[in-house]
Amino acid sequence: MDELDIPNFFLCPISLEMMKDPVILSTGITYDRMSIEKWIYAGKNDTCPVTKLKLGDSELTPNHTLRRLIQSWCTLNASYGVDRIPTPRPPVSKSQLVKLLKDAKCPKLQMECLRKLKFIASENETNKRYMEDAGACEILASIITSSGIATSNGIEDGFELSRADDEALNIMCHLQLSEKSLKSLNGEKGEFIESLMRLMQCDNYESRTYSVIMLKSILKVAGPLQKTSLRNDFFVELVQILREQISSKASKAALQLLISICPEGRNRIKAVEAGAVSVMVDFLCDHSSDKRVCEMVLVVLDQLCQCAEGRAELLNHGAGLAIVSKKILRVSQLASEKAVKILLSIAKFSATTSNVLQEMLQLGVVAKLCLAIQTDCGEKIKERAAEILKLHARAWKNTSCLPINLRTSYPC
Secondary structure: OOOOOOOHHHEOOOOOOEOOOEEEOOOOOEEEHHHHHHHHHHOOOOEOOOOOOEOOOOOOEEOHHHHHHHHHHHHHOHHHOOOOOOOOOOOOOHHHHHHHHHHOOOOOOHHHHHHHHHHHHHHOHHHHHHHHHOOHHHHHHHHHHHHHHHHHOOOOOHHHHHHHHHHHHHHHHHHOOOHHHHHHHHOOOOHHHHHHHHHHOOOOHHHHHHHHHHHHHHHHOOOHHHHHOOOHHHHHHHHHHHHHOOOHHHHHHHHHHHHHHOOOOOHHHHHHHOOHHHHHHHHHHHOOOOHHHHHHHHHHHHHHOOOHHHHHHHHHOOOHHHHHHHOOOOOOHHHHHHHHHHHHHHHHHOOOOHHHHHHHHHOOHHHHHHHHOOOOOOHHHHHHHHHHHHHOHHHHOOOOOOOHHHHOOOOO
16 A cells, blocks of 8 residues: 555545544444534434434544544655644533633623634534533624614713624624524514614624624524514615625525515515615626526516516616516526516516517517527426417517417417
């Protein structure tokens, strides 16, 4: 065996990379800590990747013997440029966490405790789970909420409190909280959501980004009643985040949030009144190369066009119909389905005047629909495109792109 060849027992079974911090599962199999934590926590798996046995205990026991062997191998191969793997820090103790969280309630110790908690959370997934189990979620939320109350009341230490809620929010987002913890943040009076709305309006772009990400996670697990009770100013702030495009993360989180809440109650109308339709159209123009963003925007537009106000706003936008039809057959199957569905909503409920029908013809919308029914783009897309063309075949009968069978569907 070549001296540089890494022995198989130095490799992590699920990543095929060299182990840096070997740990043993309850099934007796050894993995690299980072890889197995990603499997268990981020992947939400409760089985051993090798044995497929259910994990009764997710406690990870350090394999000191194997770690020393790996470190020895690295030392022997140092002349070949192999760096020695440092001895990893053990996960934080629960008693240390309890003390830190208790001290974080004291204003004078708050910032220092938050910095330590942020570092602990960044070390590994086990620390994140320990922090959540120790009640970090509730304490961090109370810091954010109380900071908002204090600054709104004009307390002199408002700047320091603002820094504290920025830091607390940063930590909360990186904890990747469980559904149970997220539901506990909702609260009956919605104080925490109000605090996040306040942070959406601040000057700190990072805090604005994290506030939208946090809201997306919380409202994803919220019930219909809480989603329908969202005020108009919530949608105004959300649309403003999208309009300003403060970061890619914030934009994607805001789009996902709209997808989650728009179907509930009058939320479609609230979003339309906040200017969401024009922002969606602008996004399609500005992010034409980003497949995922285009798909999400078209999903939101589809939801908004299910109300009369949304359809009217799309028609009022100079580029609305053109940019939607342009995405057919150019982005993905999902994007094409949503774009054709939006046009079907317009054709059924809003294309009642000759002006709209003429505009669809002049902008190439009709030609694009004709192309869709002649290509292998999926039955759902072809059926909806054909339905639109049949609905207004009489008005478009003189266009050369309209198939002969549709032109003759109606008498002159």
